[in-house]
Amino acid sequence: MKDDNPGSPIGIVLLNMGGPDALEAVEPFLYNLFSDRDLIQLPLGALLQKPFARLISRRRAKMVVENYRAIGGKSPLLRWTSVQAQGIAARLGSAFRPYVAMRYWAPRADEAVARMKADGVERAVVLSMYPHYTGATTGSSVKDFRRAAVTLHPNLKYRVIEQWYDWxxxxxxxxxxxxxxxxxxxxxxxxxxxxxxxxxxxxxxxxxxxxxxxxxxxxxxxxxxxxxxxxxxxxxxxxxxxxxxxxxxxxxxxxxxxxxxxxxxxxxxxxxxxxxxxxxxxxxxxxxxxxxxxxxxxxxxxSPSLNDRPEFLTAMADLVRQEVENWR
Structure with missing residues (x-):
């Protein structure tokens, strides 16, 4: 893809699953997750997916709420993904702006795309934070991002990094x-x-x-x-x-x-x-x-998680940098 506007800011969008930001969010988060047929295909077809998702999420929420209560009452995934996005963008320079798009909880892809449009971002590199590809995770998140981009920012030009298991x-x-x-x-x-x-x-x-x-x-x-x-x-x-x-x-x-x-x-x-x-x-x-x-x-x-380890953020910045260089 040709870079037609080399002076404009470049968005760095990290895709991830997301997680409840409060105990009250556990059940609706589970409902969003079980409603996604790319991830879970419940029986009796798409028509009954959402009713089944409602039933299953209601039944599982009580146990899952206690699990989240034991780790502080919410998921730390948004915090870590935001820190990772900021760390990657910082390593790439002032022309890069970080965004996060979660699949099953806020901020969703619609919000990330709308923010980029408001910020004047016309180009972006979309990075799946799942190193190993499957349609159930990366595939679903990328599909959701593409839908949001077409709907809310049709002029956005972007490249997607879907896998980096051997980087x-x-x-x-x-x-x-x-x-x-x-x-x-x-x-x-x-x-x-x-x-x-x-x-x-x-x-x-x-x-x-x-x-x-x-x-x-x-x-x-x-x-x-x-x-x-x-x-x-x-x-x-x-x-x-x-x-x-x-x-x-x-x-x-x-x-x-x-x-x-x-x-x-x-x-x-x-x-x-x-x-x-x-x-x-x-x-x-x-x-x-x-x-x-x-x-x-x-x-x-x-073993400790990668989280905001400098070596990991530098590796991801190098991956994005390579993608941008190939774009030009």
Whole structure:
């Protein structure tokens, strides 16, 4: 695409899932999530998707509210994504302006696009904050952004970065997190630590239809381990729910296997998440840690999330910079 206006500001739009900003927002957030047929195709077709979504979100909200209450009463995802957007833009220079578009809670794509139009932004790089591509996450968010752009800012020119699972700077930053996690163990235990990568699960039908998500996750784990060194590692998939066939193995099942093997030290590395949110702060830090200890694993830790680590923000800025240079 030719850059017809090289002097105008360039928007940096980060796409992410979003999360409730208060306990009262949990149920409507879940409703938005379950209403998205790109993510979850409830039975009996599109016509009944929203009634089913209403029912399921109402039933699940009570439990999920307590999970959010345990981590401070809201999701930190917007805060971290906003910090990441600002950090990336700052590294690129004053011509770049940061925006955030969440899929299932505010600020939504409509708001981000409207803000860019009001700010006089005619060009943008749209960056999915899911490193590994699947139509259920990146695909849905990009589709939503495109809809908003056509409706609210049809003159906006933009390029989309949909995947970056093998971007060297990302792998370098994630490897640093793994090394930091290993250093949290007593020195005498470090050679014995079992690394367990945990990615967000997808229904198996997404993989069967050709989504490259599993291949991307595996490429990332291999790239990280090349940097970390010759150590034992496993891969599991977390956050499975509902009566469908999911990707295997479940992270909990891998923890059980490690316990049965007599492993006493496990480092869990969240690999499909680039910032802390409910799956790291509650599912891993509270639920999985308690489960591992109950199974006899005495030393269980999680590697730190990428969040606002300088190495990660620099890597993402370099990725965006490459995209802008290719645009010209």
């Amino acid at each position: 060297p700077g990302y792998l370098d930053a994630l490897a640093l997190c793994v090394r930091e996690g290993l250093e949290s163990f007593p020195e005498e235990l470090r050679p014995l630590v079992q690394i367990l990568f945990s990615a967000h699960a997808l229904p198996q039908k997404f993989i069967d239809r050709g989504d490259p998500y599993l291949e991307h996750v595996l490429d990332t784990t291999r790239g990280v381990m090349k940097r970390v060194g010759n150590r034992s590692w496993r891969l599991g998939f977390q956050s499975r729910s509902g009566p469908v066939k999911w990707m295997e193995p479940d992270t909990v099942e891998v923890i059980d296997q490690l316990a049965a093997e007599g492993r006493q030290a496990v480092l869990l590395v969240p690999i499909s998440f680039v910032s802390d949110h409910i799956e790291t702060l509650h599912e891993i830090d509270i639920e999985y840690r308690a489960h591992a200890r109950a199974k006899g694993i005495a030393h269980f830790a999680r």
